[in-house]
Amino acid sequence: MGKRETSSFGPIHVRTRGGSRADRLEIFFDLVFVFAFFSIARTASTHITGWGLFEALLALMLLWRAWCSHTLVANRVQPGEGGAPVVMFAAMAVVFVFALAIPGAFGARRGEVSEPLLIAGCYAGIRVLHLMLFWISAAGTRLKGRLFRMARPMIVAVALLVCAAILPAYLPDSLRDPTRIALWFAAVGAEYGVYCRSRGSGS
Template sequence: MGGYRRRGRLGPAVAVAPGTRVDRFEIFFDLVFVFSFFIITRATAAEITGASLLHAMLVLAVLWWTWVVHSVVATRIRLGQGFVPVLMVVGMAALFCFALALPQAFSDPRAGSGGPVVVAVSYVVIRAVHLLLFLHAVRDRPAERRQLLRFAPELILSTLLLLAAALLPTTIDDPGRATLARDWLWVAVVLLQYTTGLLGAWNGWQVESAEHWTERYDLILIIALGESVISVGIGGDILGQPPTWPLLTGAVFGIFFTAALWWAHYDIVGPAARIALHVATGRPRARLARDAYAYLYLPMVAGIILFALGAEEIVHDIADPDTPVGEPGPGLSVPLLYGGVICYLGGNMLFQARALRTLSWTRVAAVVLLAAGIPVAARLPGLAALGLLTAICVGLVMVEVVVWTQARRSLHEEVIRERTSHEISEAAWRGRWREEEPDEQPREPEPDEQPPTQS
């Protein structure tokens, strides 16, 4: 009974209504995801190898699935109102511990299982918070509770697999076999999660607010793009030495091509997909939300992390005064930089194809140019390789601005009309809060006051 009294003091949970927007607490929660992306990039940048890149993508896939479940919960219940923020803070703490332990998730099995166990336990806590909130949201809907139980095997099995990945390698004497067993267990977790998402019954799931769903994913993608900017700054090590012209030029290139990639999604494709999700209803809306956003945002985020790693390596080399100006980009920096942008644009094209049923020849041409540019850029100085990538990305934006002028104008005008109509409606609603000014009444004359005479 004490739990019910405390819940009553904090306030009830509030259901998500059509037209709901993202609230401030959800953005506050995203700060931990910012840190998680940062940790993945930093842990991989310490030693860039094929194995470390594989581990980074496995960790990102599991982390992204947590985000997907989190966003599904947010379609049913407001995370920043009532007693819900209390549980969400517990989930934030667990996610923060999850991120802190990520660098040890794939450490040498002979070093112990402390880090991997923290990852597994933190994951259990995060998923438990989401499960409790979703059960509360559908407590009066037996059909949806039964549907939720269909996803219970995924939660149980993925938890057991992560625990096995933490504990089993320590019992294997051969380090190579122990590492292989751990990696395959992580692969099994990823396959289990995303296969369950594709094959699970979605009949009862509804996206009440298309606006909330699209805004949620658009914000997390912007956060990921911010990671590339941070990586360029870290690679430049601007606090450790005075800025030079090559370093400043590389930093400007980093900003320009990141802004071009932002434009590639948010100028036409993102707004048009938001309208498409608004138009869809019922089961088609749920499937579109799952396929286009929950699944196809993942390769875009993965591409951002990859090209952030490549940009950081190149800018770090440019900033090093001991490195000759004409030195090619170090190691895997050029393939990571160009391959990451290809991955981002490829994911964006798949997103466009699923949401809008279209494919832009400009994006295909840009991907072909980037792929052809990898062997060329590998022989160029690092700054020139970064400049070539920037030229291709900015060129893509410039061509699309010219070629799709009418389509862009029509789309933007429609978005402006929609926002104007929404703001007028909001202003009319909020006008009800204002107290009406009392009508000015004629003043009554005093008893000994003579009435005014007419002239």
């Protein structure tokens, strides 16, 4: 197993060469993500309909995008060293709350918006914390341009999730679910469209 070499930008230790061992904090964070994935599966199992399964798929794709953001940062910084653990534990707490809010992610039939808004806020929190670590670790490199490309679709996605939480409450019952699903689909599309394009171009 290779030894990891690091450099430091203030309180953040940056990896300059990758090794094959995962930090204990990374493993613990992965377990929190596993809990969130399990929460989505458990919620889908209690609402096995076409809409219910599609909602679960959208939530799964959003969580997967957050996990991809986490792995990107984990490959750049040492999560267990310097000031990174503070940010990582904060992100863990946000993912945990995200998992707890999953059963109400698409809103109660009577138009409550608290849990859908919590989902939007948690997703924003996860992504902002990871982007903040990436920003610090990218100091003095050309990666900051990539950071801006990553932030734009996240902002759009969060705005759409907020709309999906609030707007359906003001619509007739027959339009609530289709509108909510459409806005979630647009949010996921905003994230994955840019992500897939950047992966295809190698940037």
